[in-house]
Structure formats: C-alpha cells, structure tokens
Amino acid sequence: MERRAFRINGFLVLLVLLVLxxxxxxxxxxxxxxxxxxxxxxxxxxFTVVNPNEAKVVQFLGRYVGTVKVPGxxxxxxxxxxxxxxxxxxxxxxxxxxxxxxxxxPVEIASVVVYKVSDTAKAAFSVDDYEEYIAIQSEAxxxxxxxxxxxxxxxPERTSLRDGAEVAGELTAELRERTELAGxxxxxxxxxxxxxxxxxxxxxxVRQQASQVVAARTRIVEGxxxxxxxxxxxxxxxxxxxxxxxxxAQMVSNLLVVLCGDRATQPVVNTGSxxx
Numbered sequence: 354m355e356r357r358a359f360r361i362n363g364f365l366v367l368l369v370l371l372v373l374x375x376x377x378x379x380x381x382x383x384x385x386x387x388x389x390x391x392x393x394x395x396x397x398x399x400f401t402v403v404n405p406n407e408a409k410v411v412q413f414l415g416r417y418v419g420t421v422k423v424p425g426x427x428x429x430x431x432x433x434x435x436x437x438x439x440x441x442x443x444x445x446x447x448x449x450x451x452x453x454x455x456x457x458x459p460v461e462i463a464s465v466v467v468y469k470v471s472d473t474a475k476a477a478f479s480v481d482d483y484e485e486y487i488a489i490q491s492e493a494x495x496x497x498x499x500x501x502x503x504x505x506x507x508x509p510e511r512t513s514l515r516d517g518a519e520v521a522g523e524l525t526a527e528l529r530e531r532t533e534l535a536g537x538x539x540x541x542x543x544x545x546x547x548x549x550x551x552x553x554x555x556x557x558x559v560r561q562q563a564s565q566v567v568a569a570r571t572r573i574v575e576g577x578x579x580x581x582x583x584x585x586x587x588x589x590x591x592x593x594x595x596x597x598x599x600x601x602a603q604m605v606s607n608l609l610v611v612l613c614g615d616r617a618t619q620p621v622v623n624t625g626s627x628x629x
Contacts (some may be wrong), residue, residue, distance in 0.1 A: 354474055354475075356419050360421050360423065361428045363426030363427075367380060370392075401427055401428075401429060402426055407437040409421045409438070412433060412434045417477075421435075422440070441469065442468070446463065449546055451550055452496050452502060454499055456504070458549065460514070460547065461548045464545065465542070470538070475536025498523060498524050504547070
C-alpha cells in the first residue's frame with residue numbers, strides 16, 4: 354500500500370550544505386576538504402525534483418520506503434532510487450474490435466477509458482507496466498461487454514449496446530474491478546464506435562428499416578383506432594346521427610383507410626342508399 358516517504362525541503366538541505374561548506378573553508382580546506390566532498394556526494398544522492406501532478410516512488414536497496422507527492426525540490430534518504438509516476442488524468446482509446454454480440458452478429462466496437470493512478474505503490478509493484486495493463490484489460494472488458502448484449506433490442510427489458518448510459522455504467526464498473534489491483538482509478542468508460550461488421554451491414558440495415566416500418570405502422574394503427582373510437586363516441590353522445598351496426602362498420606372502414614393509408618385519399622360522394 355502507498356505511504357508517505359521521509360522528505361525534507363531540498364532548498365533547506367542545500368542551504369545547510371552551503372553553510373557547512375563555508376564553515377569548512379574558514380576552518381581548514383586541507384583538513385575538512387575530503388570529508389566535505391564525501392558528505393556533499395552522499396547528500397546529493399537524496400535530491401529529487403517532483404513536478405505538479407507527479408509522484409516519486411522511493412526505494413532503498415530494493416525496499417519500498419514511501420512516495421513523495423509534494424512538488425518542488427525535495428530531499429529524501431541518500432542511496433535511494435526514485436521512480437516517476439504520473440498522477441494526471443489520461444485517456445486511452447481501444448482499437449476497433451470485431452466480436453460477436455449476444456445474438457451472434459459480428460459487430461465492430463471501440464471505447465475510450467479515462468483513468469488516473471490512485472495508488473502509486475500498486476501501480477509500481479503490482480504489475481510490470483500499468484499502462485500496458487490498462488490497455489489489455491480495457492480490450493478484454495469491451496469484448497466481454499459486447500458478447501453479453503445484443504447490438505439492438507426490441508425488448509424494452511433487455512439492454513442493448515446502443516443504450517449508451519447503461520452500457521457505459523457496466524463498462525466502467527467492470528474496468529474498476531479489473532484495474533483495482535494495479536492502483537488505477539477508472540473515472541469513465543464509454544463506447545466511441547459501434548457498427549455491424551461490413552459483411553452483414555447491408556442486411557442488418559434492411560432489417561432495421563423493416564423493423565422501423567413495422568413499429569411506425571403499429572403506432573399509426575393504435576392512433577387511428579383511438580380516433581375512430583372517439584369519433585363514434587362523440588357522434589353517439591351528441592346525437593348527431595343514429596348509426597346502425599352496418600353503417601358503423603362502413604364508417605370505421607372508411608376512417609381507417611384515411612388514417613392508416615400512406616397516400617392521400619380521394620373522397621367519393623355516395624348519393625345512393627347503402628342498402629341499395
């Protein structure tokens with residue numbers, strides 16, 4: 354787990370070394386010269402520069418001793434190695450992956466992942482390369498997501514890959530579980546590309562168009578039936594005309610033709626009797 358490393362302001366340590374150097378020069382260069390050079394060489398190994406939104410993971414002879422996150426010139430224990438870890442928010446975009454969705458249709462899918470390092474110790478020591486680790490885990494999570502949902506679903510209770518918010522939430526949650534070991538915090542993950550594979554794209558386009566036509570016709574019929582029912586109820590309630598069952602059937606037929614037809618209708622005036 355990440356912990357703070359012992360540190361002192363580097364400018365303060367540098368000032369102390371300069372004061373000691375001045376004192377040594379006043380006393381005796383020959384006597385204290387070698388000791389001063391050795392002391393300065395030892396102290397110099399502890400200096401490190403930390404940039405904003407950056408951390409230095411400090412190791413002493415292979416042992417993790419802590420992390421420095423305070424920006425500026427810092428001084429830590431001598432003979433330590435310092436590994437730079439960026440704390441900035443970064444984006445990673447997966448390549449376009451070709452996988453089969455839950456219905457077995459080949460689709461192309463890609464995503465973008467927004468992340469940052471939350472635990473420098475885990476990022477440095479739990480995995481070999483946390484950037485490569487996040488790339489591989491992102492690809493694996495996108496593939497798994499694509500195989501558990503269909504590209505498109507006409508069932509309102511079934512989530513499809515086109516349901517952006519729900520799919521993004523699932524992808525983010527799965528990636529957080531996969532990358533927690535490496536000390537990575539997933540801020541957001543979203544699908545950036547989604548399409549049928551080229552070999553079935555044309556057939557699926559025709560299928561989608563047919564489904565949309567059926568859905569539109571269904572909505573038109575539902576509305577037309579409601580309008581016909583409203584017209585009959587209003588005529589009966591206000592006593593405009595008294596229609597028997599046969600005339601009602603004829604009126605319903607005419608109204609449905611007018612309301613459900615996809616072309617403009619031509620009115621025909623009937624001057625005779627319905628009963629001949």
